[in-house]
Amino acid sequence: MTPPTLHKKLENAMDIDSIKQVWAESDPRLAANLRFNAAALQAWHMRASGDALKRLVRELIVELAVNVLGVGLIGYFASQHVGEMKFLLPAIALDVYAVALVIAGARQLADARAIRYDAPVVEIQRKLEMLHVRRVRSILGTLLFAPLMWVPLLIVGARGFFGLDAYAAGIPWLAANAAFGVAVIPLAVWVARRYGPQSSAAPWMRELADTIAGRTLAEARDALAVIEGFAGYSSSTGSPDGGR
Amino acid sequence: MNGNGPHDEFLDDLNRHRAMLVKIAAAYARTADREDLVQEIAVQAWRAYPRFERRSKFSTWLYRIAMNVAISYQRRDERTRRRVVTADEPALERIAGTSEETADERLAQIYELIEALDPLDRALVLLYLDDRPYAEIAAILGITETNAGTRIGRIKERLKRDAAHTA
DSSP states (O other): OOOOOHHHHHHHHOOHHHHHHHHHHTHHHHHTTOOOOHHHHHHHHHOGGGOHHHHHHHHHHHHHHHHHHHHHHHHHHHHHTTTOHHHHHHHHHHHHHHHHHHHHHHHHHHHHHTOOTTSOHHHHHHHHHHHHHHHHHHHHHHHHHHHHHHHHHHHHHHHHHHOOOGGGGOHHHHHHHHHHHHHHHHHHHHHHHHHTTOTTSOHHHHHHHHHHHTHHHHHHHHHHHHHHHHHTBOTTTSSBTTOO | OOOOHHHHHHHHHHHHTHHHHHHHHHHHSOGGGHHHHHHHHHHHHHHHGGGOOSSSOHHHHHHHHHHHHHHHHHHHHHHHHHHHOOTTSOOOOOSSOOTTTOSOHHHHHHHHHHHTSOHHHHHHHHHHHTTOOHHHHHHHHTSOHHHHHHHHHHHHHHHHHHHHHHO
16 A cells, blocks of 8 residues: 555644544553563663763763863973973963863863753753853864964973973974964864865764864754744843743 | 662652653654663653652653653764765665554654654644643743743644645
8 A cells, every 4th residue: 555645644644633542542552562670770770871961971070180180280380480481481371271171171061960851841951052062162162272282282291291492493493383383273164164064074074074164063053042942032031931 | 779669659650651751762763772762761760760859740750851861862863963974875764663663654644743843842742742731841841831832833833834835
């Protein structure tokens, strides 16, 4: 028998009220082969892979720990080179970058830990999407600023780990590296926008390109707008129109 | 979990609502992932149970958890699929069950309708089909009753327009 066309299905099904009975009658059949027990719940609970939010929290904790360690190490380096501006200034630049990462990470961690699935749906979906926006923004900022940190990292790293003076390579060489770091940012964005959507690229490359090109952030903002539109969120108050 | 008192009560309540979890999972997950989604919802409910103070009905509380977990699952899945699927690849498996997977073709048609809606509208329709009063729908979703009623009306109109367009 030829399945009915979609428009016929819609015509037949468009009366939502008439399909409530069909919907209700399916309950016993759907429930027949499923029964929860304590042992199964315990086993599922132990499976770490199922919970994406917990994975994100662990990821954020690790990132935060690494960045805090970085702030500490760079701060120590700076304290050891207070009288040497050629090392102190790059260390300060790196520390500002690392502190910004710590602040962004701490905020995301606080947001993630505040998610409670038993709260109203729109509230939680809005929080999750805002967290996603912050995460994407943070990753984008990290990627775009990283080339600027290359020369300070070289100077501080060479001195701190190996006792070497990167300035011995010559100011022109360092300046060329710094200029390259500045130029690579718009170049990376252009390449990501021009070649990012290509189907032949691996998924991780496409994801990276989408992030650098700003597409991921735009998608996340659009998704957040849909959620806020659903609840009739007021842009000025941040709460649903009409209140709850 | 040791099966005493509150846990027995939780399991009894959860099992009374297992059809609800299956329906929600079927509305948001691909066939291969539905069982995992049902498990994830059940585990999240179990974890949240110590905080449940019975100020609302168990069904209201469980709907919130189920919808939040399912919608979050679907958003993550969509983001992943956008990176993996290209125009040259075969069309993705439909989220809705096929007539081979559901005994009732009408139920499959319902899922096909639901699939066309965005996640929050989908949640609204699922609650409406489950015959939840507007006050409970509003409490589960965190919107006003007026908003819930208006949105359901709009969805019905949209379905009628789509049917008229394709006829």
